[in-house]
Amino acid sequence: MRVAIAGAGAVGRSIAGELLENGHEVLLIDKNPSSISVERVPQAEWLLADACEITSLDEAALQRCDVVIAATGDDKVNLVVSLLAKTEYGVPRVVSRVNNPKNEWLFNEAWGVDVAVSTPRLMSALVEEAVSVGDLVRLLRFSQGDANLVELTLPPDAALVGTRVGDVRWPTDTSLVTIIRGHRVVTPAKDDVLEAGDELLFVAATSREEQLEDLLSVPRGEEAAQAVSRADGEPDEPRD
Known part of the structure; x- marks a missing residue:
């Protein structure tokens, strides 16, 4: 895969x-x-040029790139680079750095951004992810499809503890991507049983996050039956 990175500061070099x-x-x-x-990342190609200028991007042969990363410390520059990469060169995947959280709303497909990475938001999410049990934490926002990567650590008293993945009636527009269990990364199969302390990662529509959190955090009791498909062969109630 060929990747062009606009911005050769500490962030750009680390990504490279x-x-x-x-x-x-x-x-x-x-x-x-x-x-x-060049001595810091000798294996990379280097280009001294303004990534906001078409002539520079022509010289960089941006049309040959599979991914462009706008990683400068200036949000205006990152937006211009993203827009040019997508509209002028048809780059399949554009990732852009958000420096000021107030500008995050601009980093969407209208500006050519497929994935926006906000460092302050990401750091906040990682702190929450490290200390939160039973609370849904948004780790990453995808610009397309209004979907997010979200995480929840299953509390010990959750109704779904001991339940097969295939028996859970997950909300629509959500997908269980992986289960982190101790030092293991588990690709979820329908026969896998959920355990207390499992770190569950989902791709979910924003509108379904609250419903997903309610499902995963409900304590053991009568409500448990609402989270699990009927075992007696009766058809499930339709989902929203």
Whole structure:
């Protein structure tokens, strides 16, 4: 995979290093000569140019890139790079860094952004994820489809503890992506049984997050029957 990164500061170089270790081709673009530090990421290609200018992006052959990452410290620059990458060069995947949380609403498909990464929001989410049990935590917002990557650690008294994944009537527009269980990463199958302390990761529509949290956090008791499909062969009640 070929990846172009606009912004060769500490963030851009760190991303480049990770991608290179995973076997990808990386091009770093920056207009500041002091940021061109080839010795820091020698395996990458480097281009001294303004990523907001069409001539620079032509020189970078952006049309050959599978992914463009706008990683500068200026939100205006990141939006322009994202828009040009998507509309002028048809880059399949555009990821953009959000520096100021107040600007996050702009980073959507109208500006060519497929995935917006807000560092303050991500740090806040990771703190919540580390300390929260029974609360749904939004880890990442996807610009397309109004969907989010969300996480919930299953509390010990949750009604779903001991329930097969295939027996749970998940809300519509939600998908259980993986289960983190101790040091293991479990790809969920219908016969897997949910355990207390499981860290469940979902891709879910924003409108379904509250419903999903209610389902996962309901304590053991009569409400448990509402979360699990009928075992006696009767048809399930229709979902919203």
